[in-house]
Amino acid sequence: MKIHEYQAKEVLARYGVSVPRGNVAETPKEARAIAENLGGRVVVKAQVHAGGRGKAGGIRLADTPQQAEEHARALIGSKLYTPQAPQGVPVSKVLIEEAISIAQEYYLGITLDRARQRDVVMVSAMGGMDIEQVADEHPEAIIKVWVDPWQGLMPYQARQALYDAGIAREAVPTAARFLTALYRAYTASDSSLAEINPFVLTPDGQCLAADAKMNIDDNALFRHPEFGEYREESVEDPIEAEAHRRGIQYVRLGGDIGIIGNGAGLVMSTLDEVSRAGGRPANFLDIGGGAKAELVRNALELVLMDPNVKGVLFNVFGGITRGDEVAKGILEGISALEVKVPLVIRLAGTRAEEGLALLQGTGLIPAVTMQEAARKIVEVTR
Amino acid sequence: MAVLIDRNTRVLVQGITGREGEFHTRQMLEYGTQIVAGVTPGKGGQEMLGVPVFDTVRRAIQATDADASVIFVPAPFAADAVLEAVDAGVRLIVCITEGIPVQDMVKTVAVARQTGIRLIGPNCPGMITAGQCKIGILPGNIFTTGPIGLVSRSGTLTYEIVDLLTKAGLGQSTCIGIGGDPVLGSTFVDLLPLFEEDEETQAVVLVGEIGGSDEEIAAEYIRTMRKPVIGFISGRTAPPGKRMGHAGAIISGRTGTPQAKVDALRSAGVPVADALHEIPDLVKQALANRT
Numbered sequence: 001m002k003i004h005e006y007q008a009k010e011v012l013a014r015y016g017v018s019v020p021r022g023n024v025a026e027t028p029k030e031a032r033a034i035a036e037n038l039g040g041r042v043v044v045k046a047q048v049h050a051g052g053r054g055k056a057g058g059i060r061l062a063d064t065p066q067q068a069e070e071h072a073r074a075l076i077g078s079k080l081y082t083p084q085a086p087q088g089v090p091v092s093k094v095l096i097e098e099a100i101s102i103a104q105e106y107y108l109g110i111t112l113d114r115a116r117q118r119d120v121v122m123v124s125a126m127g128g129m130d131i132e133q134v135a136d137e138h139p140e141a142i143i144k145v146w147v148d149p150w151q152g153l154m155p156y157q158a159r160q161a162l163y164d165a166g167i168a169r170e171a172v173p174t175a176a177r178f179l180t181a182l183y184r185a186y187t188a189s190d191s192s193l194a195e196i197n198p199f200v201l202t203p204d205g206q207c208l209a210a211d212a213k214m215n216i217d218d219n220a221l222f223r224h225p226e227f228g229e230y231r232e233e234s235v236e237d238p239i240e241a242e243a244h245r246r247g248i249q250y251v252r253l254g255g256d257i258g259i260i261g262n263g264a265g266l267v268m269s270t271l272d273e274v275s276r277a278g279g280r281p282a283n284f285l286d287i288g289g290g291a292k293a294e295l296v297r298n299a300l301e302l303v304l305m306d307p308n309v310k311g312v313l314f315n316v317f318g319g320i321t322r323g324d325e326v327a328k329g330i331l332e333g334i335s336a337l338e339v340k341v342p343l344v345i346r347l348a349g350t351r352a353e354e355g356l357a358l359l360q361g362t363g364l365i366p367a368v369t370m371q372e373a374a375r376k377i378v379e380v381t382r
Numbered sequence: 383m384a385v386l387i388d389r390n391t392r393v394l395v396q397g398i399t400g401r402e403g404e405f406h407t408r409q410m411l412e413y414g415t416q417i418v419a420g421v422t423p424g425k426g427g428q429e430m431l432g433v434p435v436f437d438t439v440r441r442a443i444q445a446t447d448a449d450a451s452v453i454f455v456p457a458p459f460a461a462d463a464v465l466e467a468v469d470a471g472v473r474l475i476v477c478i479t480e481g482i483p484v485q486d487m488v489k490t491v492a493v494a495r496q497t498g499i500r501l502i503g504p505n506c507p508g509m510i511t512a513g514q515c516k517i518g519i520l521p522g523n524i525f526t527t528g529p530i531g532l533v534s535r536s537g538t539l540t541y542e543i544v545d546l547l548t549k550a551g552l553g554q555s556t557c558i559g560i561g562g563d564p565v566l567g568s569t570f571v572d573l574l575p576l577f578e579e580d581e582e583t584q585a586v587v588l589v590g591e592i593g594g595s596d597e598e599i600a601a602e603y604i605r606t607m608r609k610p611v612i613g614f615i616s617g618r619t620a621p622p623g624k625r626m627g628h629a630g631a632i633i634s635g636r637t638g639t640p641q642a643k644v645d646a647l648r649s650a651g652v653p654v655a656d657a658l659h660e661i662p663d664l665v666k667q668a669l670a671n672r673t
Contacts, residue, residue: 190483269539319538
């Protein structure tokens with residue numbers, strides 16, 4: 001789960017990571033009140049899940065509370081067009097923060113290194129830039145240390161990374177405390193990413209998280225009731241939001257052939273096969289083990305919410321759940337819905353022939369192999 | 383023996399009294415797996431399907447000499463269950479549970495690796511040595527004995543491929559589903575050497591998918607193998623940044639792309655099937671080309 005900058009900063013502050021003073025506003029009036037409270041110059045920052053906000057005009061300086069209110073009015077309810085989100089992301093909240101003076105800008109990041117199966121802490125003196133670009137052009141400018149999960153990030157590791165990255169020597173002790181606090185926040189909140197870019201050194205020697213990006217591991221949300229209020233429905237796609245509510249794995253892909261299958265790997269391969277046959281999949285949908293009538297109906301309903309869908313391909317492998325039971329589940333599930341588009345059903349595995357026999361004379365199009373299923377659905381939707 | 387398990391493997395089931403645990407214990411028993419014990423804290427002294435249940439893994443091992451454990455414990459308690467099995471000293475742990483927090487697995491996998499105990503999964507269908515022993519949730523009836531080993535990040539896709547192999551007359555030695563999570567107890571490169579050593583196995587099918595770099599790492603090892611490996615990568619048309627069902631199946635930035643995996647495998651001499659139905663023929667060719 002991605003959380004917003006203001007939420008990440010709330011989490012970080014809880015673990016002793018220094019962040020600028022500020023608060024989130026949902027209306028221009030609130031923005032003004034927060035700016036008055038903070039006093040002096042403030043920054044008004046659009047709260048969206050997309051990088052490149054600054055260039056898109058989502059970060060604005062305000063000298064007075066009046067100006068903060070005007071910026072908030074311009075941003076709230078508008079759409080931000082960033083390189084990462086060219087279709088535009090709606091802004092519903094802005095963060096109002098004290099403007100900080102910057103002596104140096106650095107980069108700090110913590111994430112999982114899958115290959116090493118441990119968390120990696122990354123430090124770079126090239127802050128404020130796109131870190132992927134730094135990784136491409138100056139890989140030597142990113143210093144990495146890997147953390148023993150039982151030991152945690154040791155102070156010496158933090159110092160080592162900061163000195164090696166070329167952080168101002170006099171700032172290293174403060175920065176090391178900042179970095180260990182960041183690691184504490186990362187693990188305690190079950191994050192999969194914590195990124196401070198830029199990590200700012202002020203002229204008076206303070207370390208501050210000017211920006212903050214955190215992703216929380218969805219699998220760990222059960223032990224973090226405090227993140228319940230951070231959960232936001234997908235603003236980009238209403239069908240994905242609905243799937244989430246129903247507890248179904250669904251990803252919108254933009255084509256016109258609906259795909260339903262059991263098992264992530266099998267569904268992914270089905271998308272590949274349909275693409276090979278010249279079709280464009282509308283979605284990824286995994287109904288998991290077997291195919292119970294209720295689940296089939298739910299899944300089909302979801303897929304048909306997409307108005308572009310001209311046909312649906314079911315691809316189910318009957319394993320422990322036998323093919324004839326799967327076919328019955330599909331038939332029951334479908335009968336509850338008025339389906340106007342063609343459905344191709346491909347069954348394989350245990351008792352697949354019996355399953356396919358049950359589909360005879362139902363108007364559903366049976367298929368034996370994945371190739372055949374892909375070809376048929378592309379034909380009937382053309 | 384085949385890879386890791388055979389008819390002599392003595393299996394204990396952690397979470398045997400749960401719905402999934404009970405259902406799949408019955409399936410495993412029907413396949414012929416020696417299920418010698420179950421563990422559910424608080425239910426020691428009971429029996430489940432004729433299998434004695436114990437309160438702790440340690441007691442179960444003392445009483446039954448179990449040497450492998452399969453875990454059907456819910457996600458919040460699964461890491462603890464794995465560590466209990468490690469501490470009690472089984473040889474092999476197969477963790478079926480899906481949805482375990484990544485930080486739990488980072489810690490747990492580190493311990494399993496340090497102690498040298500083989501952990502398969504989590505979020506996996508388990509493993510099977512055809513005709514001898516099944517540990518997990520795979521449908522036993524689609525497997526036939528033969529010379530093909532299989533190691534895969536996916537469950538149903540494994541069944542699909544096994545079904546194709548079986549129909550093409552290519553039986554299997556051992557098949558292992560390593561799981562769909564980003565942090566796994568065993569990756570391809572941990573298991574390929576076991577197939578390379580195994581006398582029953584003549585060729586290995588490797589089934590990868592988008593996300594991470596385990597396939598690229600495996601490709602380096604495959605260069606040194608004598609036995610042929612045939613590859614398949616799913617998610618060839620998946621968009622970047624979207625998690626495709628499995629927690630680990632996501633292209634992040636420039637890592638985890640299907641093309642990098644296909645290229646790495648092909649440059650290591652691995653024939654990579656573009657579509658599933660090509661796999662049996664590629665396996666047959668690889669077997670025929672052996673000297």
